[in-house]
Amino acid sequence: MTPKAPPRLPELFLRRCLSNSTVDEIICADLREEFFRRVAAESNSNARKWYWLQAMSVATRVGLRRVVGRSSKNDFPHNTPEKPRIGNGMNHLLQDLRYAMRTMRKAPGFAAVVICTMGLGVGANITIFSLINEVMLRPLPIADQSEVMRVYTSDFSSGVFGGSSYPDYMSFKESSSFEDMATYSFPVAFNLGSTGVADRVSGSLVSGNFFNVLGVNPAAGRLFQPSDDLTVGAHPVVVLSHGLWSRQFASNPDVVGENVVLNGATYTVIGVTADGFTGLEIGSNPDLFIPITMYGTALPTMAGRPILEQRGARWLRIVGRLRDGVTQASAQSEVTTIMAGLAEEFQSNMGTADHPDEPRPVTVLSVRNAAFGARLIDETADRAQLLLSVVGLVLLIACANIANLLLARGTRRQSEISVRLAIGAGRGRIIRQLMTESVVLGIAGGLVGIGFAAGLMQLMVPLGLSRVLQGALVLPELSIDGLSLAFAAGLSILTALVFGVLPALKATNPDLVTGIKGGVGMAGGHTRYGPRNGLVVLQVAASLVLLVAAGRFIDNARSVYNTDLGFEYDGVAVASLDVARQGLAESEGRAFFDQVLERVRTIPGVRDAAYANFLPVSPAGMRSSFGVEDLDPELGGTPEINMNNVTPGYFRTLGIPLIQGRDFSSFDTPAAPLVVVVNSAFAQQYWPNEEAVGKHLYQGEIEFEVVGLAGTNKYRAVREDPLPYLYFPMSQSYQPSVALAIRTSGSEPTTVLPAVRDVVRQIDPTMPVFNAGSLRDQLGSVLAQEQSIAVLFGVLGVLALSLAAVGIYGVMSYTVAQRTREIGVRSALGARGADLVWLVVGGSLKLSLIGIAAGVLASFVVNLAFTGMMGDVQASSPVTFAGVVLGLGFVSVLASLVPARRAASVEPLLALRAE
Numbered sequence: 001m002t003p004k005a006p007p008r009l010p011e012l013f014l015r016r017c018l019s020n021s022t023v024d025e026i027i028c029a030d031l032r033e034e035f036f037r038r039v040a041a042e043s044n045s046n047a048r049k050w051y052w053l054q055a056m057s058v059a060t061r062v063g064l065r066r067v068v069g070r071s072s073k074n075d076f077p078h079n080t081p082e083k084p085r086i087g088n089g090m091n092h093l094l095q096d097l098r099y100a101m102r103t104m105r106k107a108p109g110f111a112a113v114v115i116c117t118m119g120l121g122v123g124a125n126i127t128i129f130s131l132i133n134e135v136m137l138r139p140l141p142i143a144d145q146s147e148v149m150r151v152y153t154s155d156f157s158s159g160v161f162g163g164s165s166y167p168d169y170m171s172f173k174e175s176s177s178f179e180d181m182a183t184y185s186f187p188v189a190f191n192l193g194s195t196g197v198a199d200r201v202s203g204s205l206v207s208g209n210f211f212n213v214l215g216v217n218p219a220a221g222r223l224f225q226p227s228d229d230l231t232v233g234a235h236p237v238v239v240l241s242h243g244l245w246s247r248q249f250a251s252n253p254d255v256v257g258e259n260v261v262l263n264g265a266t267y268t269v270i271g272v273t274a275d276g277f278t279g280l281e282i283g284s285n286p287d288l289f290i291p292i293t294m295y296g297t298a299l300p301t302m303a304g305r306p307i308l309e310q311r312g313a314r315w316l317r318i319v320g321r322l323r324d325g326v327t328q329a330s331a332q333s334e335v336t337t338i339m340a341g342l343a344e345e346f347q348s349n350m351g352t353a354d355h356p357d358e359p360r361p362v363t364v365l366s367v368r369n370a371a372f373g374a375r376l377i378d379e380t381a382d383r384a385q386l387l388l389s390v391v392g393l394v395l396l397i398a399c400a401n402i403a404n405l406l407l408a409r410g411t412r413r414q415s416e417i418s419v420r421l422a423i424g425a426g427r428g429r430i431i432r433q434l435m436t437e438s439v440v441l442g443i444a445g446g447l448v449g450i451g452f453a454a455g456l457m458q459l460m461v462p463l464g465l466s467r468v469l470q471g472a473l474v475l476p477e478l479s480i481d482g483l484s485l486a487f488a489a490g491l492s493i494l495t496a497l498v499f500g501v502l503p504a505l506k507a508t509n510p511d512l513v514t515g516i517k518g519g520v521g522m523a524g525g526h527t528r529y530g531p532r533n534g535l536v537v538l539q540v541a542a543s544l545v546l547l548v549a550a551g552r553f554i555d556n557a558r559s560v561y562n563t564d565l566g567f568e569y570d571g572v573a574v575a576s577l578d579v580a581r582q583g584l585a586e587s588e589g590r591a592f593f594d595q596v597l598e599r600v601r602t603i604p605g606v607r608d609a610a611y612a613n614f615l616p617v618s619p620a621g622m623r624s625s626f627g628v629e630d631l632d633p634e635l636g637g638t639p640e641i642n643m644n645n646v647t648p649g650y651f652r653t654l655g656i657p658l659i660q661g662r663d664f665s666s667f668d669t670p671a672a673p674l675v676v677v678v679n680s681a682f683a684q685q686y687w688p689n690e691e692a693v694g695k696h697l698y699q700g701e702i703e704f705e706v707v708g709l710a711g712t713n714k715y716r717a718v719r720e721d722p723l724p725y726l727y728f729p730m731s732q733s734y735q736p737s738v739a740l741a742i743r744t745s746g747s748e749p750t751t752v753l754p755a756v757r758d759v760v761r762q763i764d765p766t767m768p769v770f771n772a773g774s775l776r777d778q779l780g781s782v783l784a785q786e787q788s789i790a791v792l793f794g795v796l797g798v799l800a801l802s803l804a805a806v807g808i809y810g811v812m813s814y815t816v817a818q819r820t821r822e823i824g825v826r827s828a829l830g831a832r833g834a835d836l837v838w839l840v841v842g843g844s845l846k847l848s849l850i851g852i853a854a855g856v857l858a859s860f861v862v863n864l865a866f867t868g869m870m871g872d873v874q875a876s877s878p879v880t881f882a883g884v885v886l887g888l889g890f891v892s893v894l895a896s897l898v899p900a901r902r903a904a905s906v907e908p909l910l911a912l913r914a915e
Helices: 008-017 021-041 044-067 089-106 108-137 166-172 210-214 242-249 292-298 328-345 367-371 374-412 414-422 427-460 482-507 512-516 526-562 586-600 650-654 680-686 749-763 775-782 784-818 820-828 833-869 878-904 908-914
Strands: 148-153 178-185 188-192 199-206 218-221 237-240 259-262 265-273 288-291 316-322 362-366 572-578 606-612 622-625 640-646 658-661 675-679 696-699 702-710 725-729 737-744 770-774
Touching (some): 008 044, 021 044, 089 108, 089 427, 108 374, 108 427, 108 784, 148 328, 166 316, 178 210, 199 292, 210 316, 218 242, 288 292, 316 328, 328 362, 374 526, 374 784, 427 482, 526 784, 526 833, 526 878, 586 606, 586 737, 606 650, 680 702, 702 725, 749 770, 770 775, 820 833, 833 878
Parallel strands (some): 237 265, 640 725
Antiparallel strands (some): 178 316, 188 199, 622 640
């Protein structure tokens, strides 16, 4: 039976404590109304217990304030709020933290959803930041990095960031801008070991002062000194990298002083570099270092050649340390002046393809920028900016989702907040409490994000996703360092403040009378859901932008395999051999290659096989200058042309069409007339509307006759313009390092590789076979960056779509809960279940369509930015764009179906009674 009035005793006690008549009426009337509502909704006993608790709580607080001499008029929101005392800040903070922890324990499901959502967003950002930090921000393991510069000499035709010759290096050393200069070679492959199959390692030839210039210390033994490279061939010593020392020699310090065999020559180990020093290029980690004067044993094809005296032999890299007070610009000016003087004295230092009558440009660049590829500085920075923008967009979606959850939770807590405001708590105090809760959730989400990022990093390197910045970049691992942890902490706190401020402001501005009664106002008002709906629209729009971008990169990666490459890569296995590393002379090397090729062609399943210096599509290659018969004077006298050396059957093995003339044959011996096959791009550029076969090319007094015209294919890059190209018979131009291409009859070409290794082992048990795989896989490694971006964008797009779906589900569920009375009335008046379902689904679609419209407009802007940032990335196809829009709309409908079915199942009588 419903009582006529609340419990008399607590009501009298409360009225006794309240002296202000206005406040007396507001508080007591609100408590009475809530009491009767609880009696109707719950039970008499629960309502009486609630009234006792609320009345005694208010009376006790007012009584305590009077005891300490505070006027009761300050206990209420419409009077002047209490000013905080100095020294109480820490106590208030601790109270807020304890209260925040209690609220999380009371709502573990809510806390878990918020923390996991934020962890996903923050984790994605930490992962990408750690990658960028590893490649672009982390200091190199050298002393005073800011003082170290790289010096480049321009190539004839491929750009300003080329190599330098040893004589040029010696000339640059005279610069007064540098305290000292050192030089080192491009990566050199070594066979390490003398028994069994040798290990393939990478090394670098360096000047004796290399480690002194960089300020690198030894972990064992000593490093090179200038005395170690005084005489050519007289210093067979080697310094091991810390990685090779650990991997191959179990970090045994006794290895210092022992001998090792490199490319068949014996070297004495004199030291080990410090842990962490991996060279000056990210992803290119030399395993060992030998003096530059030992080039004859390291590069057998150069043995006996005075390569250290040839100014045109630009095979070295130069690094220098600036003197105190000297700037990069000053050093640039001085080396430019030095090159101008060299150009007057030496013809090899004069001219490029674009400016043949000017000295070759020299470029001074900081070693940090040079570390990740001087030619790719701008491109790498653009891709880093793109990746940060994308993961930032994911975090924005996550924040909108969390803000929606906090808005819903704030609505449910209106009764609590209204009572606190009514009994004197200042709005600022409650906002601070709510923001503390957000920060606690943010920190917890940040910790989850760090764990998520650590797990993702373990996958990025094996899956090749670390190549999103550069296709050729290979990192050994990714890790979270101090800078990444600081980024994570700052991002977590900042994000918590961003997603917490709107719900805090919204929650602390309630209708006090309605809030104390436990209500939230009429559900039909649109202003109630403006912020929540706006956040859903933001999520949908951001998700659309990210999905369209992902579709663009996926289309881009897929289109590569639909591009006519000019050769057939399916069914081709590849492997590499290098007889020079085993010390074989030319006659021995020719005999070895002939035996291997003959036996490989007899392996079951092998249709054909051939050698080449370079297989398509490979960034490696070589160029040389040629005189061209009947060349148009406007095209220059001796153009620099890309070239390759191949064996007979190469065009047939790779499916490259031979348009005119013939292939190379066994008759093209070193004693026979020299011949060449040109591609159609060469013929069209230099002999348009003429027969190419029968024409001639010249190198000084040497003449080559064109005997064949081959189709143009892709040589160094998939999207390169048609490139003039020359093929020479390997029989007339011996090359000790070759790639073996094997055309098979099966669908999986790599199945023949074990038999190929057996063939090589039978002929020479110590000969290593490396870079073995399929030509399709080799093509995939060239396209690793595009594939990595497509995969990463696809994953982030799915994550964004999932977050958007959760956001739509949350706002629709909240809407149904708030409109329970309205739905009950509609149902009582005869609304069918389908009408109620459409009421919810239609609202979801309306929000989604607004978000999609905003996302479409934003996507056009992003497409323009992509085009300016990465012109080689094609725009999304209309099919992909339409698929994304329809897919997002479909997901929106699915996300709203569960709340819609809940609305359709509302019982009218229960809904109206609850109100």
